[in-house]
Amino acid sequence: MKLVILATLIALATAVDTKIQKFSAQLRPHLNKDAEIYLPGTDGYNTAAQRWSASTNPGFIGIVKVVAEEDVQSVIKAANALKIPYLAITGGHGTTSSLNTFKDGIGIYLRGLASTTLSGSTEKGPVAVVKGGSLSGEVIDYVWSQGKTLVAGACACTGFISPMLGGGHGWLQGQYGVMSDNLISARVVLANGSAITVSNAENSDLYWGLRGAGHNFGIVTSVNYQVYDRKSEADNGFATATYIFTQDKLELIFSIANEWIGAPSRPVELTHYAVFVNVPEIDPTHPIIQFLVYWQGSSIPSQYTDPLNALGPINVNRIFVDLPGASVLTGADINGQACMKGAGHFQAPVDLLKWDTQNLRTVLGIYAELPSAGLGDSIMMLEGFAVNRVHAISEDSTAFPSREYNILASPLLTFAPHNELLENRAQAYGKRIRAAMLNNTEGPLSAYVNYANGEETQEEVYGSESWRVQRLRDLKKKYDAEGKFSYYQPIKA
Ligand SMILES: Cc1cc2nc3c(=O)[nH]c(=O)nc-3n(C[C@H](O)[C@H](O)[C@H](O)COP(=O)(O)OP(=O)(O)OC[C@H]3O[C@@H](n4cnc5c(N)ncnc54)[C@H](O)[C@@H]3O)c2cc1C
Numbered sequence: 498m499k500l501v502i503l504a505t506l507i508a509l510a511t512a513v514d515t516k517i518q519k520f521s522a523q524l525r526p527h528l529n530k531d532a533e534i535y536l537p538g539t540d541g542y543n544t545a546a547q548r549w550s551a552s553t554n555p556g557f558i559g560i561v562k563v564v565a566e567e568d569v570q571s572v573i574k575a576a577n578a579l580k581i582p583y584l585a586i587t588g589g590h591g592t593t594s595s596l597n598t599f600k601d602g603i604g605i606y607l608r609g610l611a612s613t614t615l616s617g618s619t620e621k622g623p624v625a626v627v628k629g630g631s632l633s634g635e636v637i638d639y640v641w642s643q644g645k646t647l648v649a650g651a652c653a654c655t656g657f658i659s660p661m662l663g664g665g666h667g668w669l670q671g672q673y674g675v676m677s678d679n680l681i682s683a684r685v686v687l688a689n690g691s692a693i694t695v696s697n698a699e700n701s702d703l704y705w706g707l708r709g710a711g712h713n714f715g716i717v718t719s720v721n722y723q724v725y726d727r728k729s730e731a732d733n734g735f736a737t738a739t740y741i742f743t744q745d746k747l748e749l750i751f752s753i754a755n756e757w758i759g760a761p762s763r764p765v766e767l768t769h770y771a772v773f774v775n776v777p778e779i780d781p782t783h784p785i786i787q788f789l790v791y792w793q794g795s796s797i798p799s800q801y802t803d804p805l806n807a808l809g810p811i812n813v814n815r816i817f818v819d820l821p822g823a824s825v826l827t828g829a830d831i832n833g834q835a836c837m838k839g840a841g842h843f844q845a846p847v848d849l850l851k852w853d854t855q856n857l858r859t860v861l862g863i864y865a866e867l868p869s870a871g872l873g874d875s876i877m878m879l880e881g882f883a884v885n886r887v888h889a890i891s892e893d894s895t896a897f898p899s900r901e902y903n904i905l906a907s908p909l910l911t912f913a914p915h916n917e918l919l920e921n922r923a924q925a926y927g928k929r930i931r932a933a934m935l936n937n938t939e940g941p942l943s944a945y946v947n948y949a950n951g952e953e954t955q956e957e958v959y960g961s962e963s964w965r966v967q968r969l970r971d972l973k974k975k976y977d978a979e980g981k982f983s984y985y986q987p988i989k990a
């Protein structure tokens with residue numbers, strides 16, 4: 498019996514070996530000389546396969562480090578010929594559960610195709626050319642060093658392009674829209690290996706879909722991206738105040754934030770970003786509330802800080818940060834806590850119009866219950882980015898579906914890797930937290946695609962209007978009928 502199993506295992510292992518060997522042999526002559534094919538067990542493979550979340554495990558029989566668009570085309574053509582699935586990898590932060598349905602495939606590791614330059618301009622400002630595998634922090638640092646500014650993900654370690662393909666939230670979205678609103682054109686390698694330009698002028702149907710549901714249609718090797726001159730004081734960075742409050746202040750804090758959100762002319766300069774986190778040294782029985790105020794400009798007008806000061810925070814830390822420094826405050830710089838790879842994670846995002854202090858109170862109570870030994874590093878993310886420009890752009894102009902909201906909230910449950918018991922508990926807590934956040938809210942769930950966990954419906958991540966998902970299905974039929982790009986919030990044709 499044992500021998501039979503062993504023989505079967507060897508046969509299986511050999512089959513996989515042969516497949517990757519056959520693939521490598523076919524592919525190698527078509528690759529640039531600096532491209533590499535990594536086999537499991539090698540350092541190159543381990544680096545490329547490493548995920549931010551240990552709960553996300555796409556299965557690779559080999560990973561190709563590409564250095565040019567033609568390499569991406571060659572990998573796709575060779576993999577298609579041998580019927581092997583493939584998956585792009587940039588920052589490795591994607592967490593949706595459908596990534597775990599990717600098995601025995603080829604990773605297309607884009608980090609060898611990463612650079613940013615400035616080239617030309619539009620009437621709005623300079624244009625950055627960003628290659629497919631660039632990280633968010635790399636693009637921000639370069640553009641800033643050239644005296645320009647841009648909207649980019651608020652986390653230095655994620656890919657730059659992949660957040661943009663789902664919209665892309667970042668510090669300056671109030672002024673310039675979400676990331677996808679700044680996409681001028683993209684080079685995309687499609688499922689049949691063809692490389693096309695996608696813009697308002699070329700393949701404009703796909704230009705619509707790429708800006709919100711872009712992971713579904715191809716691999717983006719390069720984008721022309723709108724960046725902006727830094728013209729005024731307000732473009733040079735943010736005055737910030739980080740408040741630490743005890744939990745009893747919750748209702749008062751978020752009532753203040755609701756006044757900001759509801760103001761008839763909401764200041765584009767103002768972003769707030771709050772976190773519930775258990776810090777037993779400060780409060781052994783309840784989470785504390787960290788409340789960050791970002792003001793684009795040299796100092797926060799006192800009308801925004803006085804009411805918070807009056808609540809009696811435990812601590813206030815006020816510093817000025819430039820755009821590259823903005824992620825440091827949330828621990829999302831490249832060496833920060835949020836960028837650390839390897840723990841298990843579960844998220845359950847909701848888009849909201851305003852804060853519901855009763856619901857937040859319920860959620861805070863759930864965080865107080867979390868077992869400190871297993872889930873103690875978990876936080877509740879309560880993001881109130883400015884939205885002025887996001888709201889101003891017409892909702893049918895791109896596939897990004899959730900413009901009307903003011904708030905992005907999600908539990909970020911964190912636990913020891915590969916611990917099924919904790920993972921199950923985290924998921925159960927995550928679902929409870931999401932349900933609590935939605936209590937008494939109107940309308941269907943809207944879940945930001947890049948935070949979504951994979952349990953959501955197509956409408957919940959891509960928009961509830963029936964024409965929207967239908968339009969995406971039609972595009973899927975046209976550009977990826979066989980569903981080769983179906984491992985990240987897949988649209989079902
Ligand atoms: C710590 C952290 C901070 C975050 N901060 C933000 C934030 O500030 N704003 C925000 O909007 N989102 C944020 N996110 C969510 C983020 O948008 C997604 O996690 C995103 O998928 C990460 O992209 P990646 O390249 O790092 O991950 P990957 O897992 O490498 O890629 C994600 C998906 O995109 C595909 N992909 C990668 N590169 C390309 C490409 N060039 N062309 C086509 N497909 C590609 C991959 O195949 C995969 O399916 C954050 C996530 C984490 C974990």
Ligand SMILES: *[C@@H]1O[C@H](CO)[C@@H](O)[C@H](O)[C@H]1NC(C)=O
Pocket residue numbers: 855859932933936937
């Ligand atoms: C929803 O809110 C009501 C109060 O309006 C409360 O009684 C109920 O317990 C809440 N339910 C959940 C799941 O939080």
Ligand SMILES: *[C@@H]1O[C@H](CO)[C@@H](O)[C@H](O)[C@H]1NC(C)=O
Pocket residue numbers: 687689691975976977
């Ligand atoms: C590849 O697919 C696109 C989109 O479906 C199509 O327009 C193009 O003709 C195809 N190219 C080849 C070489 O088949």
